[in-house]
Amino acid sequence: MSSNQPDTVTKDLPRHPWDDDDKLHEECGVFGTIGVTDAASFVALGLHALQHRGQEAGGIVTYDPSHGFNSARRFGYIRDNFTSQSVMETLPGMLGIGHVRYSTSGSKGATQIRDVQPFFGEFAMGGAAIAHNGNITNAESLRRELIERGSIFQSSSDSECIVHLMARSLQKALPERMEDALRRVEGAFAVVAMTATQLIGVRDALGVRPLVLGQVGDGWVLSSETCALDIIGATFVREIEPGEMVVITDQGIESRRPFRQQSPRFCIFEHVYFSRPDSILGGRSVYESRRQIGVELAREAPVDADLVCPVPDSGTPAAIGFSQESGIPYAMGITRNQYMGRTFIEPTEQIRNMGVRLKLNVNRALIKDKRVILVDDSVVRGTTSRKIKEMILDAGAKEVHFRIASPPTAWPCFYGVDTPQREKLLAATMSEEEMREHLAVDSLKFISLDGLYRAVGEANGRDNKCPQYCDACFSGEYPVEPADMIEKGFELKAAE
């Protein structure tokens, strides 16, 4: 159905068994700044701090009055591509935006450099660049409509819909054109955009994806997370509000409300896994929320054991919390090889078969003859959990108890997170007890949805009438209808 466009430059980044394909993956991070000397360096630093949100590729666009718009887009890490003088000096200016990506909904198989954001368009009124984190749930029907009218798409990226809608808007100025365009768009997204004089930030009406505002000297910063403010010494000002559009110029910040107001539904999985532990989300330390999840888990699902071990690195804060609440000693029973990267490309058969061992090793002397509680952030397909359990038993553990810092992941996310199809999710087809048997462990417990809400500060747990967060991956309740997916046959949860 979807046509196969010709490549500009293709780079295959195959996923191997030891890649985290047993995790959900945030698909993107965005960053922008205005009013600073050498904006590109700031954007590069910000993106480096956001690298956990996307490792496949990154891009930066800047604007400078004497050189116009300039851009560089590359596969690979920010640290490898956006640090040399030779690249950075092609990106002059005091205004710039950038993007890191994991993979977009559009890309089947190989990603192409033209799909790497920011995306640029030249309009009758001048140029604009745009980058987004999230997903446009009606992108395919918008795309069909635009092609019918004569628009030519150069990428498979959602963002390009926004740019074509802007090109066809009857408004003059670019922010108004963007408002026009965003009103046609459904989904969950945080956008940073720029014109020759403006830095623009937008969060969708539900505020599913994060976006924060910071200040550095006389300049301003927009970022997916606060940890990217810290790296450049910017101070945190506030979150962009759900449904808010900010237009920042050298005259200051103007706030607009292009969307119909709704009650917010921030993504609860950002607290569980996506965001960096040193970021602050909704006024809360992510590290502290995760530690608190461990505390709740120790209360909900206690077990007698000798050691609490995190599955590194994402299970660490919850394991610390579990240990503190339960009094069972915390220990690093599993060591992560810090030289493991995404780049074990084309391995030999022998290496391919070693899977998890390349990445993780059990501390045998510590584990032998012990009853071990393993704390992990989530179970997706369950493949990694199985392998870790085997490593622990091989090392001589007497008992293995899994404690999971999130409820069972039973539904795919359509809002900018890379999830397997529903039938690949272990929790979509098995009960907790069936999963325990499947993993063949002594016990397996997930935190309850209410427990999770309590850990992130909702003392009364989830408000089932009007949930405070988007938790579709756990509950199957999608706050925005995934139109393109339904058209492709995805079935929503039956009303209860």
Place this chain on the structure above:
Amino acid sequence: MSSNQPDTVTKDLPRHPWDDDDKLHEECGVFGTIGVTDAASFVALGLHALQHRGQEAGGIVTYDPSHGFNSARRFGYIRDNFTSQSVMETLPGMLGIGHVRYSTSGSKGATQIRDVQPFFGEFAMGGAAIAHNGNITNAESLRRELIERGSIFQSSSDSECIVHLMARSLQKALPERMEDALRRVEGAFAVVAMTATQLIGVRDALGVRPLVLGQVGDGWVLSSETCALDIIGATFVREIEPGEMVVITDQGIESRRPFRQQSPRFCIFEHVYFSRPDSILGGRSVYESRRQIGVELAREAPVDADLVCPVPDSGTPAAIGFSQESGIPYAMGITRNQYMGRTFIEPTEQIRNMGVRLKLNVNRALIKDKRVILVDDSVVRGTTSRKIKEMILDAGAKEVHFRIASPPTAWPCFYGVDTPQREKLLAATMSEEEMREHLAVDSLKFISLDGLYRAVGEANGRDNKCPQYCDACFSGEYPVEPADMIEKGFELKAAE
């Protein structure tokens, strides 16, 4: 004035003093095939044979029912980019087109990979790829108009105008959309294009740029020159006629006439320099035409001397003809370093200053004390001619006589040839005698325009009422008005 679009991937290919920047350069070669196994290999071979028409970059698009449209575009030689299994296997299919380019009219400074053809667009009716040789003389005004209406350009290439015009055509089928688009376009061009099932070839109404049709097995081939038929063992069928559009499917060839009929004006410089000597143009061997130019030149401008030496390699056939007509022995007095490429990038100061010597060396033992006739194909800026003369005199020649196998090049070409601005053309500001003095040689003679016409088979010379060829670079008579250039201030030759 024109805004600076952000780069996708940029690669700087600076031109150095020893580059042939004292030559006119054909800007492109095109090739397409349908109905053959592994079309991409045939296209690669064809482009390799057309490499003299453009060395900066090349691209291939193919279509295969199970993989859709596929493309690869690269900077550098075909032999270096389109030969490995890893690249070629990404280009499956029995239908493909390709392009080699020198540089397009749009690119100032660095070329960008997105400017490399073929250009691809996805339309409501399916995809199409297009590549052209030549120049659209009203591209800039078309572009402005399309942007006003909401089209987003991704390259600075002329071809993209055609694709956007096609996208907005009210016709359904792609060939009809292309006819619609081509009717809006002015200039001189040979186009190869493809849809999922069709190979399309078009020559502009005047037939300025060449395009030939060949047959290989059950398949068909379109190519800028016949030498690219030879390399794949295809047989030459006929030239595409001026103003003709052929649509080739597995049902055969359909010929259409989208343009108003005009008398043809084939580019005469293809005979003088652009085409390969083993190609056949208008039924004539290019080698033989060039040899005949030498014969005419020996008749028009005889001189008493000891040796006739070509300036390698393009002056060789005319020098052979001059020798045969004059009886003065032919000798290779100047040797060309066959390991010289375009790739002496970033040379040291010392190397930069050696200019011509890196490329050419005089055979001192042969030249010493001789009266030498040097036969070259053209004089553009005159810089190379001066250096060659100096080398010959340094080697001890007694006299140096230049014989030039084309008339004085006094006007820029706007039909797909890279020429300096008019004021940089030696012949634009000097008479033949002034040029002789400037070059400080014993004699300097250009072939007359009539002599050139005779050499290419027009026994009565040029028909000044209705010239048989486009010879604007010599005569200043432009068969298509260069609209964009006039808007930028170019002044046509005053009517006489």
Place this chain on the structure above:
Amino acid sequence: MSSNQPDTVTKDLPRHPWDDDDKLHEECGVFGTIGVTDAASFVALGLHALQHRGQEAGGIVTYDPSHGFNSARRFGYIRDNFTSQSVMETLPGMLGIGHVRYSTSGSKGATQIRDVQPFFGEFAMGGAAIAHNGNITNAESLRRELIERGSIFQSSSDSECIVHLMARSLQKALPERMEDALRRVEGAFAVVAMTATQLIGVRDALGVRPLVLGQVGDGWVLSSETCALDIIGATFVREIEPGEMVVITDQGIESRRPFRQQSPRFCIFEHVYFSRPDSILGGRSVYESRRQIGVELAREAPVDADLVCPVPDSGTPAAIGFSQESGIPYAMGITRNQYMGRTFIEPTEQIRNMGVRLKLNVNRALIKDKRVILVDDSVVRGTTSRKIKEMILDAGAKEVHFRIASPPTAWPCFYGVDTPQREKLLAATMSEEEMREHLAVDSLKFISLDGLYRAVGEANGRDNKCPQYCDACFSGEYPVEPADMIEKGFELKAAE
């Protein structure tokens, strides 16, 4: 003085301010295997597990009866260089050795690929390859002597001395030649070597550097650490003993004693920092030793505070122990950017100045208004400690207390560890209190030498008459005289 040899292939890997140049660095890891299918893959996996011992370069040599000796040596990580089929299939055989290196004593400035081990020599009796971890303290005088006699050195590596000594040995068989050679060599080293049929392992008489023996199927393994046995599923057999040479063939293991017997002096810093926490050294879990250091430190230097935070990642086990002993909660107050590598090459000025922030970020929400104990493994120059302290105070901490998991590092190591010159070591010129003032922290305490010995299992602490370990970096007592360095002017500690 030292002559400047011409390069073969040079690759500059500059060290930047944010590189761990405020740490001591192990210089090498070695690995070898015999009697396994596809030895090269095992060696690659083993070296990947030993990557923390050297990240600059790696090399593998294998032997196969039909292809002879084969080798590949590369700059960069094992995962990037020794995983593709194309490289690995050039390394056939059931017998192989490998090496990772940080930098050798010989290299000033740029390292050269010819300095990368294993080193190969062809002798009258056949070929042999050799790799070592450690340092030959009389390498320079040996080198001078060998050159006088007509040996031609191709590298600046210590190992090459051993190979030339072997070449000139009057013995026939290679193991005997190696014994001859090793008897001339002074210093601390663990050697793996191979001939066409033998895998050889040697530890110097004091056993300063580690080397262990493992078994996998019918094959044998030698490795610097046990964590590299785990990755290939090998079982740990025993440590090679100080002064022991093992010669392994398909007939089994033969143990020899080429050196005069001495009491062992294993490097105590392997426990503190060099080895991986999941390795077992001298029968003890490294992780457990480090945790115990934290326990001892909490006893020796208690302080009232709110949080115990490790300086990631090396301070983590000691911080856990400190927390457990003191009852002060453990928290991850500092987050390490896991995408930081050694490859931020050629950064812009702006990036260069951010130093530690690129690598570490403080969890502000956690630290604010807290009294914080920071546990780090060592203080070398003190530059990183200062920056971390500033980050912590910027984040709003009320008090900062440093607890260091090793005694003051006051002396350089000459046994295969990269240490700054003595005057650059903070502890060489300052007392503990002066260091506290220099770092401007509320308190600073190092573990005592006796405390460290207790933590690694010596219940009575250090035996000052006959110390159980090499602790020269703390005590200034060098068990092997550093002859070359003394010749260059290094002054030993005055006898007390």
Place this chain on the structure above:
Amino acid sequence: MSSNQPDTVTKDLPRHPWDDDDKLHEECGVFGTIGVTDAASFVALGLHALQHRGQEAGGIVTYDPSHGFNSARRFGYIRDNFTSQSVMETLPGMLGIGHVRYSTSGSKGATQIRDVQPFFGEFAMGGAAIAHNGNITNAESLRRELIERGSIFQSSSDSECIVHLMARSLQKALPERMEDALRRVEGAFAVVAMTATQLIGVRDALGVRPLVLGQVGDGWVLSSETCALDIIGATFVREIEPGEMVVITDQGIESRRPFRQQSPRFCIFEHVYFSRPDSILGGRSVYESRRQIGVELAREAPVDADLVCPVPDSGTPAAIGFSQESGIPYAMGITRNQYMGRTFIEPTEQIRNMGVRLKLNVNRALIKDKRVILVDDSVVRGTTSRKIKEMILDAGAKEVHFRIASPPTAWPCFYGVDTPQREKLLAATMSEEEMREHLAVDSLKFISLDGLYRAVGEANGRDNKCPQYCDACFSGEYPVEPADMIEKGFELKAAE
């Protein structure tokens, strides 16, 4: 028998069917200079001019008092490797030598960067670098002897024998050590070498391989051919004499005679094919000698025909001579694709099968219905000749007559030329008439050995008692016994 040394850095340059593997290949070119500013640039230019003598790899060593000896060695063309500032500025100094190579006798299969010359050794008296063109015919027995004595070889290059012999010489100064070494060496070689203060040139006693002396400003130049003097504007002084060793310092030139005197035997094939046509050998223009071969050939083997066509490019001068002597018109019936390189690596099956067509194309319009004389420089295996004949007949030629500008090549060269094994040489197993039948052409004639001697200036032809040239490849008379080859079973021509 010969052991397989491990690689340092390997780069495979496979030879494909369209490579000139049907030619004999000169294996090397050497160049050196002293007393000039920026010697490395001069060496790079000289090597560029000598690139036809070896295209696989090149290397440069320079010496500068403040940086010592510096070197860079690379696979590929000089123009691609030795032109950038970044490489050239690593090669400071007023004294340097360089080398281009095709492949050395030692390398089977892949070449290794450590085999690329110049070769460097550090001796008790200081360093020396050395590069040679030619072959040491007793290299293998020398190597065995040196290894027995404890020398360690790092390459498979002949030159390394010389360096090890120098290292073991009892002489003090390096030129004396080199004299010592060269007296042990048998074969045909031209050497350039350097110490920190001396540029040294040597020709073997027979003077088989060429070496010339030039002067540029206050500096001196040594080069394999005079064409490399021209490129840097140096004047030709004289040839180094057979058996002469020159030692050039800033004090001037000293000439030594280390060898027993013999009558010279310069390689006659340098005139036929190896040297560039614009070089001067033994006082004669190479171009003129080749043209004269054509003249002799037209006298010895006339034939009635319509056209004389060279097989490009090496047959050109002889074809011109043949045309001039016979009166039959000269024509370029075969066009060479100037974009063909050695780099069509890993081609697809389809491309691989096109062989010669990628490189050569017939000018059909010219050839059709003509009787064609093809002039080629030599016939080695005969494979290319067959393909060219087929192309010519396909194009419609009525008759094909081959005229070969050298006698039948019936014997391999062991003096630095890459020749197939004897049984692969067409002329080793067939008479002239059998070869004509094998090639299926209308006639085939080789120039006689006497005719060749006359063409190069020996009016009375070959002096069979004491031949003036080395013509072993034609006559089987080897002036130096090929000791290593005889040991391996090569059978000399039976005495007649």
